[in-house]
Amino acid sequence: MDSSKSEDANILHVFWNEGMLNHDLGTGLFDTLEDPGFLEVLEKHPENADRIRNMLSILRKGPIAPYIQWHTGRAAYLSELYSFHTPEYVDMLAKASTAGGKTLCHGTRLNPGSWEAALLAAGTTLEAMHYILDGHGKLSYALVRPPGHHAQPTQADGYCFLNNAGLAVQLAVESGCKRVAVVDIDVHYGNGTAEGFYERDDVLTISLHMNHGSWGPSHLQTGLHDEVGRGKGLGFNLNVPLPNGTGDKGYEHAMHELVVPAISKFMPEMILLVIGQDSSAFDPNGRECLTMEGYRKIGQIMRQQADQFSGGRLLVVQEGGYHITYAAYCLHATLEGVLSLPHPLLSDPLAYYPEYDMYSERVTFIKNYWQGLISTTDKSN
Ligand SMILES: [Zn+2]
Numbered sequence: 001m002d003s004s005k006s007e008d009a010n011i012l013h014v015f016w017n018e019g020m021l022n023h024d025l026g027t028g029l030f031d032t033l034e035d036p037g038f039l040e041v042l043e044k045h046p047e048n049a050d051r052i053r054n055m056l057s058i059l060r061k062g063p064i065a066p067y068i069q070w071h072t073g074r075a076a077y078l079s080e081l082y083s084f085h086t087p088e089y090v091d092m093l094a095k096a097s098t099a100g101g102k103t104l105c106h107g108t109r110l111n112p113g114s115w116e117a118a119l120l121a122a123g124t125t126l127e128a129m130h131y132i133l134d135g136h137g138k139l140s141y142a143l144v145r146p147p148g149h150h151a152q153p154t155q156a157d158g159y160c161f162l163n164n165a166g167l168a169v170q171l172a173v174e175s176g177c178k179r180v181a182v183v184d185i186d187v188h189y190g191n192g193t194a195e196g197f198y199e200r201d202d203v204l205t206i207s208l209h210m211n212h213g214s215w216g217p218s219h220l221q222t223g224l225h226d227e228v229g230r231g232k233g234l235g236f237n238l239n240v241p242l243p244n245g246t247g248d249k250g251y252e253h254a255m256h257e258l259v260v261p262a263i264s265k266f267m268p269e270m271i272l273l274v275i276g277q278d279s280s281a282f283d284p285n286g287r288e289c290l291t292m293e294g295y296r297k298i299g300q301i302m303r304q305q306a307d308q309f310s311g312g313r314l315l316v317v318q319e320g321g322y323h324i325t326y327a328a329y330c331l332h333a334t335l336e337g338v339l340s341l342p343h344p345l346l347s348d349p350l351a352y353y354p355e356y357d358m359y360s361e362r363v364t365f366i367k368n369y370w371q372g373l374i375s376t377t378d379k380s381n
Contacts, residue, residue: 011139014070014140015072017072017124020052020120023146024049025047026044051324051328058331064345074127080122084166085153093118097110104218108218121146122167125144125167132313147276149186149190149191152191165184169193169272177269177270180204181206184205185279185298187285194237199233200236204237207240209240209279210241210286211242225241225370238259238262247289247294248355249355252297254360260305262370271302274317277323289355291350297337302337
């Protein structure tokens with residue numbers, strides 16, 4: 001990269017480390033980690049290294065490449081994990097790794113190489129946040145796996161061991177940011193991040209997700225609109241559960257009607273955009289039907305929020321996204337939006353999914369609920 005590019009404010013700093021490819025959940029019946037023996041061809045576990053290889057590839061070879069500066073991530077120190085996870089939980093994971101692995105919950109197994117990859121994901125996300133906090137850049141993207149947003153302070157869940165975004169939020173707070181906002185657009189509820197900050201009023205957690213509800217002992221949270229934080233944190237967790245098939249227009253509506261007003265009221269000094277391409281129209285794990293256009297628009301809106309409130313500082317953190325082709329394309333589109341580029345760089349090879357506009361009506365219901373809550377908590381303060 002020549003020096004003129006590094007002086008350009010509109011550069012995306014991508015943090016990555018090859019070691020994260022060594023986490024391997026093998027093949028099985030979808031994400032069960034098991035083979036009942038009925039099929040001749042089994043697919044890889046959805047959270048596989050190939051999906052990330054394609055994301056890496058499209059950022060290196062796609063038309064967004066000139067806007068990217070690459071940085072090598074690192075492993076987190078165990079002591080860094082204690083800002084979000086309990087020492088007992090971290091110790092359990094480390095011991096499970098030493099013992100050769102452990103299945104922690106449905107679809108989520110620590111195999112040889114997994115713990116090292118998880119530490120790299122956490123440390124790489126922390127580096128990406130450090131880069132912004134130290135004033136070296138304003139836009140960072142942590143291209144990481146295993147994902148993190150389901151990992152709770154004491155519980156692995158949904159392919160996640162360590163909460164990469166949650167650790168970065170804590171770093172920002174400990175570095176002096178008085179208010180940090182997290183907007184999670186992975187198709188699943190960012191329950192781990194919400195749980196970690198559920199009683200905090202200095203971290204606003206927002207999650208847009210498909211209305212999947214609780215899914216067992218590792219994921220007790222419902223993700224419904226009435227999970228709004230507790231105690232001091234009441235009114236600082238905004239859940240936007242959306243019907244299957246919500247699509248680009250429904251998501252844009254939710255962003256404008258719910259996310260933007262919540263951020264404007266909170267006035268964050270740092271913003272995280274937690275992304276999962278499993279909200280796309282072709283993902284095996286989700287049914288929200290976003291296309292590249294919808295992802296691009298969300299990226300643009302979040303960049304506008306960062307420009308308005310956090311001095312342009314925005315950390316993007318990778319979560320799910322399991323269609324190994326379309327996830328990469330949707331990532332490219334999201335980051336085009338984050339870079340606020342005036343025209344799309346890459347056309348959508350798959351967008352033919354018809355949208356049903358009525359799905360945006362759900363947003364109005366959540367908005368009415370949320371506004372009622374906010375006015376009540378404002379009066380009590
Ligand atoms: Zn997901």
